Amino acid sequence: MQDKFLKPYNSQETESKIYKLWEDSGFFNPDNLPPRHKEKYSIMLPPPNVTGILHMGHALTLTIEDIMIRYQRMRGKKTLWVPGTDHAAIATQSRVEKDIKKKEDKSRYDLGREELLKRIGVFVKQSHDTIISQSKVMGASLDWSREAFTMDEKRNLAVRTVFKKMYDDGLIYRGFRIVNWDPKGQTTISDEEIVYEERPAKFYTFKYSKDFPISISTTRPETKVGDTAVAVHPDDTRYQKYIGKEYDTVFCGVKIHIKIIADESVDKEFGTGALGVTPAHSMIDWEIGEKNKLPVVQVIDEKARMMVGGENIFGKKVAEAREIIVEWLKSEGLLEKEEEIKQNVSTAERTGGIIEPLPKLQWFVAVNKSFNIERSNIKGVQSGQETTLKELMENAVKNGQINVIPDYVNKTYFHWIHTLRDWCISRQIWYGHRIPVWYKDKEIYCGIEAPKESGWTQDEDTLDTWFSSGLWTFSTLGWPEKTKDLSFYHPTDVLESGYDLIFFWIARMILMSTYVLGDIPFKHVYFHGMVRNPKGQKISKSLGDNIDPVDISKKFGTDALRMALVIGNTPGTDTRWSDDKVKAYKNFANKIWNITRFILESTKEEKYIPNFDNFSDADKKLIDERNNFVADITKDMEEFRFYMAGEKIYHYAWHTFADIILEDSKKVFVTENADETSKTSRKQFLLSTLRTILIILHPFMPFITEEIWQSINEDKSILMIEKWPI
């Protein structure tokens, strides 16, 4: 027996050494696996944003996926797990901009496009390296030889190719429409990037002028200088006589022309039952305006300042203009009511800026537009059939081709698809994939490469970061090239992530894969719960309760950390972080260590005999129990119940094997009248059961199990690719 077993298990000394052993073996790369690994099994790691360091959520993803991969590898699958990072356009750029603002008091416009991108490049490199080393600490058996980045050359080619294809199919269009404008980040954002904050607000009721017949209500009087209509419900008897009439009036010094229109969407009961329509600055008003062909008058600019009116309001920020206009309403005697209400304010997820809806010329993906799909493996959609992106997204899940765990989440998914609007994909930031469109006079050219002749200027905008993330399952495998990897490993087997990414990412991957390849991107979606702080709150930078997985690993060992993350974490349900839990699993690691020590001490010269069959009746019974136990664990693993398998292994190893069987063995070994046959039988049973425990525990606690395996086996076998029992 080696001396190290005389001391408690030391994770720090072990882990980096073992990780190196695995890396050197080459078995992270499926190409190097022995011939018994035939059937493919693939997972694409959700690429972490290159905005900083990994947190517990990433640690959890790495753990669960590593468990899946290690299990399948031991079962004989040819396992591919691809790592990568996401350029996270807005998140990364705003992060770097903030740093520069703080340190040098300069804006991106002071630096210019080229210089800013250079600075971002440096930041991204650092962030990337940190992320990689953290992932290795977690024990992740990722194939580093296939690492990808959402903005490297291959992925950029994939992005341009898809853009062109969608453009040619008429699914990407450029349109003048109302968009979510973030005045702080100076860019548009998608509907999904909005977060709502509840704030108190005032709800004002007033008339535009003394001679105007109808009162209206709003929380934003400053936008009313851009009104072009008042809408009432067609059945509203109070206002029917005005429908169709037009009025010229002056509102706070600004001439406005108002048409009274009838629209079903107006709620008779709300406010005065009459709605001042501002097509340029409200999503709903824009839609009413489109239906009724109303003129669009923009009164607020990109910096959220007033762009009309006299000195009193011109150039003022919207909040200031609001107060000034309310004062004006009061002084004119036009204000009829002022109520305190709660309002949901839309803010930009990344910058916190208050969203200003603005009409702008932008690029969109049309989700409801029909096109002919060339080739389809999607159930319910035939090759050559006319379909829409929405239909593809719906069918892939509806017909069970993609299995969602937990299954109730697909209700949320369908609901989201149902309300989905065209996706605004152009961003006015500099870090990201440049839109592959060029302009020359009134001509437009969309291509994978720039046009050869001179005189063309490329579109200034970049793409929503999720456009490239949406291609992740196949862009990582080399698409648009027809690679062997692509045909062998796609569709992938599992997509595992937090449920917060369902719309941003999961849905977009389904959209892209079904559209581009006519195939699903993955067979199963596994949503883990979010890791929360001990009080059950979301862990956030603002609370300052970030926990670095690397610190925990140093203190308790990665194996303990992994167990603490997985056990008790059921799909879709959040879990609370607690150091006590990790401590308990650190003790468990030590227990496994001591079990080994005891067995080595009590078997001594007895060597493990692989196909030993001269077991005593008592041991035969224990073997039956053990086999049942392993079968049970295997079933749990197959059915994605890792949280349960982990706990059962813990329980079997500690409270059945150690507490009962090892205690009982002491009697067997000590009793003088016990015959040699039953002693040998018991020794062989202990040696083989230790091996079994190491194997099935390996996906969960890879380091300590491999370390022990290396110590008890004289052949140079590696536990990571050992055969799973059964």
Added chain:
RNA sequence: GGACGAUUAGCUCAGUUGGUUAGAGCAUACGAUUCACAUUCGUAAGGUCACUGGUUCGAAUCCAGUAUCGUCCACCA
């Protein structure tokens, strides 16, 4: 406003889809132990499975309703 989820031991959570006496970890109490264990082992205490009704031979589990908490979506202007 809509959808979804949760409610089980002091705390954090399981309960594999209807089947004996409802489980684990941590915490608690008592005892043992230097004989593998920077301890560990044993024993105990602790539950009206949110509430009300229903289906069933049988319900923590299925159905209907109520309450509380949480998440997501919509955004009433």
